[in-house]
Amino acid sequence: MYKTLRSRTAFTLVELLVVIAIIGILVGLLLPAVQAAREAARRMSCSNNFKQVGLGLHNYHAAYKQFPTQLGGTGSNLQGADRYYLGSDRTNNQSISFLVGLTPFIEQQALWEQISQPNSRDLNNPGTLRIPPWPAMGPTATAVNAANRTPRTSTYNDGYEPWMTEIPTLRCPSDPGSGLPAMGRTNYAACLGDANRYHDSGPMSSRLVISSFRSQEIRATGRGVFVARTEVKMRDILDGLANTILGGEIATDLGDRDIRTAINENVGTTEVQDNPIACRDAIDPDRPQFWLPSANLRSRDNEGRGYRWANGNGTFSSMNTILPPNSENCVRFGPTGLGILPPSSRHQGGCHVLMADGAVIFITDSIEAGDSTIGTVRRSRTGVRAPGSESPYGLWGALGTKASKEVIQESLNQ
Numbered sequence: 001m002y003k004t005l006r007s008r009t010a011f012t013l014v015e016l017l018v019v020i021a022i023i024g025i026l027v028g029l030l031l032p033a034v035q036a037a038r039e040a041a042r043r044m045s046c047s048n049n050f051k052q053v054g055l056g057l058h059n060y061h062a063a064y065k066q067f068p069t070q071l072g073g074t075g076s077n078l079q080g081a082d083r084y085y086l087g088s089d090r091t092n093n094q095s096i097s098f099l100v101g102l103t104p105f106i107e108q109q110a111l112w113e114q115i116s117q118p119n120s121r122d123l124n125n126p127g128t129l130r131i132p133p134w135p136a137m138g139p140t141a142t143a144v145n146a147a148n149r150t151p152r153t154s155t156y157n158d159g160y161e162p163w164m165t166e167i168p169t170l171r172c173p174s175d176p177g178s179g180l181p182a183m184g185r186t187n188y189a190a191c192l193g194d195a196n197r198y199h200d201s202g203p204m205s206s207r208l209v210i211s212s213f214r215s216q217e218i219r220a221t222g223r224g225v226f227v228a229r230t231e232v233k234m235r236d237i238l239d240g241l242a243n244t245i246l247g248g249e250i251a252t253d254l255g256d257r258d259i260r261t262a263i264n265e266n267v268g269t270t271e272v273q274d275n276p277i278a279c280r281d282a283i284d285p286d287r288p289q290f291w292l293p294s295a296n297l298r299s300r301d302n303e304g305r306g307y308r309w310a311n312g313n314g315t316f317s318s319m320n321t322i323l324p325p326n327s328e329n330c331v332r333f334g335p336t337g338l339g340i341l342p343p344s345s346r347h348q349g350g351c352h353v354l355m356a357d358g359a360v361i362f363i364t365d366s367i368e369a370g371d372s373t374i375g376t377v378r379r380s381r382t383g384v385r386a387p388g389s390e391s392p393y394g395l396w397g398a399l400g401t402k403a404s405k406e407v408i409q410e411s412l413n414q
Helices: 013-064 098-105 109-116 212-221 269-274 394-400
Strands: 119-121 129-134 188-191 245-249 330-332 338-340 350-355 360-364
Touching (some): 013 350
């Protein structure tokens, strides 16, 4: 009698292990591609947000015949102990960023109406109307504390809701930063050009009175489209809209001592003007994207890069074209940001910039940036640092200046 052979209905252990191994290999190959595709989508969304900012700037200019002012707003001829760099809840001490005036042009009309009118809502005292109300155009965009509040300041300005609001259009999806201690983050900043002397004050004295000396200084160093406390129009961009950077992307601080976002202020006023790489010795040689533990970094929690969209001071909403993208931040006077403020991003290899014609271009870290050991242009300097000179920082510096007659020999859109 013959036995009937049964057909096999299951895998052997060896076959099962081989299948699992193959699946593991395929997942390992596929995962980087999925991550790259997601980042590509985030990068495109980031570029689109920046284009919306550019469109808003053009519409603002069409309405008011100028760009919104960086470090503009209310308050002048300050009295007593008041200074523009101190907090106030009576005026904004001409401290607000170009982004504030832009709000009604980037579909934030409701927020603009809260800002432009007196406002009684106080986040620190919900359900209670603030008396007197916050002033029209708000207080200073500063979390006032004992170190920077004036004698007459009666409250903490982190209770002012508009300044604490995070606007989706101003955020890059590739940047993971969120929430406190920031007072509403921004990933898009105004370009101040390739110099930095008096970029924290513009032509004003500390009491917000026109200073003849500072006016002469900022006339020589205000080489970018945006100039502190100064009106700028398209007609001032003599190098051509397509050849001039209007703004740059910035990464926001994650509290990790990143050289792009943690502010190194162990530097003097002269150093940040005469030696752009003055802070480079404080970079960790084993981890060159981070500062050494001994580096003198700004320690206040709410003063990281990009932490206050409504504040026009350099640390929060400005960039310059002195060092190439994703280089270190090196400033004097903490959040006022007098110093070296390169653009940066969480994208691989570079960051977006907004050109004055509205185009958004991705600039790589390796862009030709001249000689970083040369000091910035200043009124009292001669040679390559004399007022009106071509930028000492190569193509990168030339893109940041609006009227220095540099010639761009190739299209950046290729």
